[in-house]
Amino acid sequence: MSQILPVIHILSKVMMLFAFAFVLPLGVSFALDDGAQLAYDEAILITFFSGLVLWLLSRRGKRELQTRDGFLLVVLIWTVLPVYSAIPLLVYLPEMRFTDAYFEAVSGLTATGATVMSGLDSLPPSINIWRTQMHWIGGMGVIVLVVAVLPMLGVGGRQLFKAETPTPMKDSKLTPRMAETAKGLWQVYGLITLICMGALWAGGMNWIDAVVHGFSVMGLGGLSSHDASMGYFDSVLLEFIVMAFALIAAISFSTHFMAFRMRNLLAYRYDSEIRWTFGVLGASILGLTFFLLYKGFYLDFPEALRHAAFNTISVATTLGFATTDYNVWPYFAPMWMLFLSSFIAGSGSTGGGIKMLRAVLLYKQVYRELAKLVHPSATIHTKLGTQPVPAKIIYAVLAFLFIYVASIIIMSFILSASGLDVFTSFTAIVAMVNNTGPGLGQVGPASTYAVLNDFQTWVCSFAMLLGRLEFFTLLVVLTPVFWRK
Amino acid sequence: MHRLAPVLHVLGLVILIFSFTMLAPLLTALIAHDAAQYAFDESFAVTLITGFALWLVGRRWRRELKVRDGFLLVLLVWTGLPAFATLPFLIYAPEMGFTDAYFETISGLTTTGATVMSGLDTLPPSLNLWRHLLNWLGGMGIIVLAVAILPLLGIGGRQLLKAELPGPIKDSKLTPRIADTAKLLWAMYAVLTVLCMLALKLAGMSWFDAVCHAFAALSLGGFSTHDASVGYFNSPLIEAVLIVFMLLAALNFVTHFLAFRQRSLTAYRRDPEVAGVLGLVIASCLGISLYIWQAGTYPEFLTALRHVSFNLVSIATDCGFASTDFNTWPMFAPMWMLLLSCITASSGSTGGGLKMIRAVLMFRQGVRELEHQLHPAARLPVKIGSHAVPNQIIFAIQAFVMMYIATIVAMTLVLLASGLDFVSAFSAVIACINNAGPGLNEVGPATNYAGLNDFQTWALAFTMLLGRLELFTVFVLFTRAFWRI
Numbered sequence: 001m002s003q004i005l006p007v008i009h010i011l012s013k014v015m016m017l018f019a020f021a022f023v024l025p026l027g028v029s030f031a032l033d034d035g036a037q038l039a040y041d042e043a044i045l046i047t048f049f050s051g052l053v054l055w056l057l058s059r060r061g062k063r064e065l066q067t068r069d070g071f072l073l074v075v076l077i078w079t080v081l082p083v084y085s086a087i088p089l090l091v092y093l094p095e096m097r098f099t100d101a102y103f104e105a106v107s108g109l110t111a112t113g114a115t116v117m118s119g120l121d122s123l124p125p126s127i128n129i130w131r132t133q134m135h136w137i138g139g140m141g142v143i144v145l146v147v148a149v150l151p152m153l154g155v156g157g158r159q160l161f162k163a164e165t166p167t168p169m170k171d172s173k174l175t176p177r178m179a180e181t182a183k184g185l186w187q188v189y190g191l192i193t194l195i196c197m198g199a200l201w202a203g204g205m206n207w208i209d210a211v212v213h214g215f216s217v218m219g220l221g222g223l224s225s226h227d228a229s230m231g232y233f234d235s236v237l238l239e240f241i242v243m244a245f246a247l248i249a250a251i252s253f254s255t256h257f258m259a260f261r262m263r264n265l266l267a268y269r270y271d272s273e274i275r276w277t278f279g280v281l282g283a284s285i286l287g288l289t290f291f292l293l294y295k296g297f298y299l300d301f302p303e304a305l306r307h308a309a310f311n312t313i314s315v316a317t318t319l320g321f322a323t324t325d326y327n328v329w330p331y332f333a334p335m336w337m338l339f340l341s342s343f344i345a346g347s348g349s350t351g352g353g354i355k356m357l358r359a360v361l362l363y364k365q366v367y368r369e370l371a372k373l374v375h376p377s378a379t380i381h382t383k384l385g386t387q388p389v390p391a392k393i394i395y396a397v398l399a400f401l402f403i404y405v406a407s408i409i410i411m412s413f414i415l416s417a418s419g420l421d422v423f424t425s426f427t428a429i430v431a432m433v434n435n436t437g438p439g440l441g442q443v444g445p446a447s448t449y450a451v452l453n454d455f456q457t458w459v460c461s462f463a464m465l466l467g468r469l470e471f472f473t474l475l476v477v478l479t480p481v482f483w484r485k
Numbered sequence: 486m487h488r489l490a491p492v493l494h495v496l497g498l499v500i501l502i503f504s505f506t507m508l509a510p511l512l513t514a515l516i517a518h519d520a521a522q523y524a525f526d527e528s529f530a531v532t533l534i535t536g537f538a539l540w541l542v543g544r545r546w547r548r549e550l551k552v553r554d555g556f557l558l559v560l561l562v563w564t565g566l567p568a569f570a571t572l573p574f575l576i577y578a579p580e581m582g583f584t585d586a587y588f589e590t591i592s593g594l595t596t597t598g599a600t601v602m603s604g605l606d607t608l609p610p611s612l613n614l615w616r617h618l619l620n621w622l623g624g625m626g627i628i629v630l631a632v633a634i635l636p637l638l639g640i641g642g643r644q645l646l647k648a649e650l651p652g653p654i655k656d657s658k659l660t661p662r663i664a665d666t667a668k669l670l671w672a673m674y675a676v677l678t679v680l681c682m683l684a685l686k687l688a689g690m691s692w693f694d695a696v697c698h699a700f701a702a703l704s705l706g707g708f709s710t711h712d713a714s715v716g717y718f719n720s721p722l723i724e725a726v727l728i729v730f731m732l733l734a735a736l737n738f739v740t741h742f743l744a745f746r747q748r749s750l751t752a753y754r755r756d757p758e759v760a761g762v763l764g765l766v767i768a769s770c771l772g773i774s775l776y777i778w779q780a781g782t783y784p785e786f787l788t789a790l791r792h793v794s795f796n797l798v799s800i801a802t803d804c805g806f807a808s809t810d811f812n813t814w815p816m817f818a819p820m821w822m823l824l825l826s827c828i829t830a831s832s833g834s835t836g837g838g839l840k841m842i843r844a845v846l847m848f849r850q851g852v853r854e855l856e857h858q859l860h861p862a863a864r865l866p867v868k869i870g871s872h873a874v875p876n877q878i879i880f881a882i883q884a885f886v887m888m889y890i891a892t893i894v895a896m897t898l899v900l901l902a903s904g905l906d907f908v909s910a911f912s913a914v915i916a917c918i919n920n921a922g923p924g925l926n927e928v929g930p931a932t933n934y935a936g937l938n939d940f941q942t943w944a945l946a947f948t949m950l951l952g953r954l955e956l957f958t959v960f961v962l963f964t965r966a967f968w969r970i
Contacts, residue, residue: 068859154861291902332902339894362887367964369884373957374553374966376639391876398883399854402847405890409824417776417817423907476858 005061007073008054014077015051018084019044021137025088025126028208034124036092043087050084068482070153074145075477078465082106085134092127099454106461108134110468111142111350113222113320113437114460116450120227125208128225132212135221136193139350140186142219142468143253147348148181154396155472188256193218196245203238217245220350222320222437229445230310230321239310239323250277250317252348272385273346273356281316284340285309288333295330308333316340318351320437327444334440338427341436342404352435352467354404358397360384365394403471408433411463418456428452432463491550492558494543499562500536500569504529509618510573510611519609521577528572535569555638556961559630563950567591573615584939588946593619595953596627596835598707598805598922599945601935605712610693613710617700621678624704624835627953628674628738629667632833639881640957670738673745678703681730688722702730705835707805707922714930715795716808724795724808735762735802737833757869758831758841766801769825770794773818780815793818796930801825803836805922812929816908819925823912826921837920837952839889842869843882850879888956893918896948903941917945918952 026040065073082105089101100116107114108131120128197214201207212225226232230239248256251274258267268274289301289308298304307324314321315337326334343359345351364382371380381388408429415425424441428449431439438445443452449460466474476482507529514522550558570593571586585601592599593616605613678699685695694710701708711717715724733741736759743752753759774786774793783789792809799806800822811819828844830836849867856865866873893914900910905927912924913934923930928937934945951959961967 067861071858154858330901330904331907332898335901335907336898339898365880366884366888366891369881370957370961370964371966372881373556373639373961374964376552391880394880395850395876395883396854396857398880398887399851401887402851402883403854406851413817413821413824416820422816422820472855472858476855479855481856481859 004072005058006063006065007069007076009058009062010065010073011076011080012051012054012058015080015084016048016055018081018137019048019051021133022047022088022130024133025130028129029124029126032125034126036088036124036126039088039091040126040130042091043084046087047084067153070149071473071476071482074149074153074469074473077141078109078469082109085109085130088127088130092124097454099457100450103449103457103461104131105134106464107437108132108221108223109138109141110435110464111135111138111219111221111318111352112432112435112464112468113216114431114443114449114464115223116448116452116457118227118448118450120225121232123225125212125225128212128223129208129215131223132215132219132221132225135219135223136215137219138221138468139219139249140189142350143185143189143348144182145469147185147252147254150470150473153473155400155470184257184261185253188253188260189218191260192245192248192256196241199241199245200238203241204235205233205238213242216321217242217319218249218350220246220249220317220319220345220352220435222314222318224321229323230314231323234323236306239306242319242321243310243313246313246317246319247278247281249319250345250349250351252346253350254348255346271346272360276356276360277344277346280340281313281344284316284336285312288312288336291333292329297329312337312340315436315438316344318345318353318434318436320431322438322445325444325446327440327446331440335427338430338434338436338440341434342430352433354401357384358400361389361394361397362401365398400471403475404433407463407466407471411459414459415456418453418459420452420456428460429463432460433467435464435467488554489557490543490546491548492543492554492561493539494547495550495558496561496565497536497539497541497543500532500565501540502536503566503569503622504532504536506618506622507532507573507615510615513614514609514611517610519611521573521609521611524573524576525611525615527576528569531572532569552638553967555634556958556967559634559638559954559958560962562626563594563954564591567594570594570615570619573612577609577612584942585935588934588942589616590619591946591949592922593617593706593708594623594626595920595949596620596623596704596706596803596837597917597920597949597953598701599917599924599928599949600708600933601937601942603712603933603935605710606717608710613697614693616708617697617706617710620704620706620708621700623706624734625671625674627704627835628670628833630954632670632739633666635955635958638958640885640955669742673738673742674703677730677733677741681726684726684730685723688726689720690718690723698727699730701806702727702804703734703835705731705734705802705804705830705837705920707799707803709806714808715799715806719808721791724791727806728795728798731798731802731804731806732763732766734804735830735834735836737831738835739833740831755870756831757845761841761845762829762831765825765829766798769801769821770797773797773821777814777818782814797822797825800921800923801829802834803830803838803919803921805916807923807930810929810931812925812931819912823915823919823921823925826915826919837918839886843886845869846874846879846882847886850883885956888960889918892948892951892956896944899944900941903938903944905937905941913945914948917948920949920952 022040022044029037029040082102085105085108086101089096089104103116193214196217197210200213201210209225216223230242252271255267255271259265285308289304292298292304292308293301310323311326318341342353343356345353345355347355347357368380368382382394411429412426415429416422421441424443427439427441428443431437443449507525511525511529514525567587567590570590574581574586574589588601681699681702682695685698686692697710709715715727737756740752740756744750770793774790777783778786778789795808796811803826827838828841830838830840832840832842846867853865853867867879896914897911900914908925909927913928916922916924928934
């Protein structure tokens with residue numbers, strides 16, 4: 001008990017802080033008088049007071065956190081906050097069950113964007129704002145997680161990225177470093193979000209939709225206030241704005257921060273991921289456009305390009321908006337998009353998947369193994385930029401990829417054993433683990449995850465968390481070794 | 486030309502020897518008076534003369550082969566022999582076309598067992614014997630490849646297995662070592678094949694069927710003389726005999742050899758793979774039987790157990806016989822069987838896929854990384870038996886497994902783009918890369934690969950070759966380093 005008390009103490013503080021997140025939808029609800037005020041009142045009270053009680057109970061166990069506590073804290077935050085986030089949904093929609101509400105909240109906070117709800121257009125605006133505000137808060141959490149916390153915990157070769165974080169990292173204490181890194185990144189994140197909302201508003205959305213979609217895009221979440229997602233607006237200009245900001249959000253926020261602080265674009269040149277991300281995306285969009293034209297799905301080039309570009313960028317960056325039901329495209333196209341979603345996002349971005357940096361390392365490592373076959377006794381280093389990457393990190397990255405693939409296979413099997421067809425199971429799990437959102441088949445962009453039964457919904461919730469916490473964080477806490485003294 | 490000539494010289498010799506294997510079906514044709522006799526006359530002559538010519542031409546550049554030549558030789562042997570092996574098919578049935586004939590023979594020599602031919606029951610016996618002989622010869626090739634050649638080339642961590650070889654291996658010259666090892670193992674292989682023939686005959690097959698099926702079982706090829714495969718016999722006894730011999734063939738032939746020489750079973754106890762293979766197969770048989778019995782596919786548990794045992798062992802060991810259309814079972818069952826086909830076969834067996842030892846090592850490496858998260862400074866060796874596995878080898882295995890997964894993903898996308906549906910494309914690629922045989926849906930056990938178009942046929946023929954040569958042997962030829970002098 002003395003082991004987890006300090007962790008609970010921090011958790012309680014996070015909960016009390018999180019209670020204030022309900023203030024925005026509460027304010028909107030008051031201003032518009034949309035009938036959902038009560039939901040946020042209760043959510044604030046419950047969240048704040050359960051935080052306070054925990055804080056009081058755990059006060060005596062306060063101490064400096066260690067690495068091991070870090071794992072537990074991260075896992076607890078990402079599993080407990082969705083419970084409180086689900087309160088407004090449960091209060092306003094009493095017929096919604098906890099399983100579904102928790103799924104929706106996890107999908108929100110992990111910035112996945114999978115939904116079990118339909119009839120979004122007739123929901124109170126404040127509920128829609130809350131759904132996507134979860135994305136945005138989740139995005140804040142993810143940025144700190146991937147830029148400051150995971151590298152410190154050494155998850156999946158993340159040590160490598162330490163060098164790229166903006167603040168001095170030599171310090172060994174957890175709290176001050178995290179706080180400082182977080183502040184800088186959040187400022188950039190907040191600023192870009194405001195610009196994005198402004199652009200969407202200027203592009204023709206009303207201000208509620210602009211706020212909702214601004215949150216969703218920057219968190220690379222994908223929930224929308226319309227059942228038809230972006231297809232509702234049917235506006236090339238808006239699609240263009242969303243694409244631009246989705247790409248910005250898929251770039252490492254530490255790079256944005258550097259560029260912002262140095263007031264020039266050099267930082268983007270030094271980022272080793274950007275050229276890969278843009279290169280692969282550009283080639284894929286062109287390829288898919290021609291593929292769709294060749295298959296006769298669209299008759300003229302601009303229309304094919306428009307749909308291919310938007311949906312590819314949306315799925316690949318793990319955003320998950322859709323302008324059209326790409327589930328009816330020839331299978332190759334959506335499968336390719338899902339495939340991209342597993343590695344396109346930058347390592348310090350709000351996107352999911354294995355991240356571009358790991359994919360590049362994997363590619364270089366495989367090439368190294370081939371070269372070693374020809375020259376068995378040569379010493380060949382895997383390099384990133386000009387720096388050789390230490391063997392330990394390559395190990396960790398390869399083990400990470402293995403766990404990633406193994407998780408996808410195992411969970412697809414679990415879903416298919418529970419009665420879902422193979423195609424739906426597989427694409428749903430890929431979409432969950434990458435925090436993308438819509439899968440294919442029964443859970444495609446034109447449908448929702450409401451078709452799943454309770455068991456399948458829980459498996460999907462778990463998959464989203466697993467992907468968001470980069471596997472190791474969650475799996476470590478589930479091993480017996482972790483709990484041994 | 487200097488580089489290529491010594492390799493061609495050896496290739497010529499191999500083709501020369503290969504031509505003599507056509508004498509067996511020729512003899513069968515003479516005895517059975519079937520219509521395919523002239524096909525084998527001509528094929529024999531063409532192959533013999535081509536081989537002799539190559540040998541003669543290359544003789545002037547004869548020299549000791551180096552590691553680099555090894556890659557080229559292996560690839561040329563495995564692509565060249567199938568081309569000559571198509572001759573009897575092309576002469577007897579010219580309407581078949583080279584694409585299909587090549588698919589059939591490469592499927593035979595890689596011991597995959599995927600077929601494009603139907604009406605097998607009415608085919609001249611000599612042609613059926615030729616198909617099965619290809620399986621059996623392929624098996625011989627694989628044993629040498631797996632036990633002697635690939636470790637020498639250092640493919641995918643195969644160096645690890647060097648230590649287990651019976652012959653003296655400190656010698657650095659290619660030829661004598663391979664010859665020694667090969668002779669011992671081939672003797673073992675032949676003895677088991679004869680035993681299998683006798684057992685099948687006693688179980689009720691005709692002599693001809695017994696010979697053919699023994700060839701296909703020991704090589705884990707999976708061709709049959711009947712369209713209904715082993716389902717034709719509808720005999721639990723025959724199925725039991727085949728299960729036993731398929732499992733034997735899926736174990737390391739070096740272990741068989743050691744057990745035979747020491748006249749005791751301790752060799753099997755010491756083999757780190759045996760427990761994994763048997764444990765996984767038995768647990769899966771019971772689990773899947775229960776699953777499909779519960780799902781109501783078979784009213785009686787024992788019937789379910791019989792069909793699951795045979796088909797699961799057949800697919801898991803990469804043999805590919807079928808006794809019933811398992812494509813109609815609930816999808817989870819055949820998908821699980823395909824998953825097993827990736828990992829079940831042992832490293833020195835005639836089976837395909839990743840091999841059990843790599844799967845075990847990957848799993849242990851994953852666990853080690855998890856422990857590393859908690860104890861970053863600890864040194865935790867990955868062990869096989871009591872030996873710590875060098876990091877170099879773990880690297881190579883990780884790169885191999887990643888390459889394997891990437892190849893499956895890439896080939897599946899290629900087939901999807903060519904218009905196949907997801908389950909057919911994915912299962913066909915898995916079945917071909919593991920050299921198992923039947924896939925699902927359009928290429929399921931009740932049908933065959935004849936429905937594919939030419940492009941898809943070539944793609945899958947290439948996939949079989951990639952799987953059989955353990956990827957790197959082929960991929961290394963595409964690197965610039967290989968061709969630089």
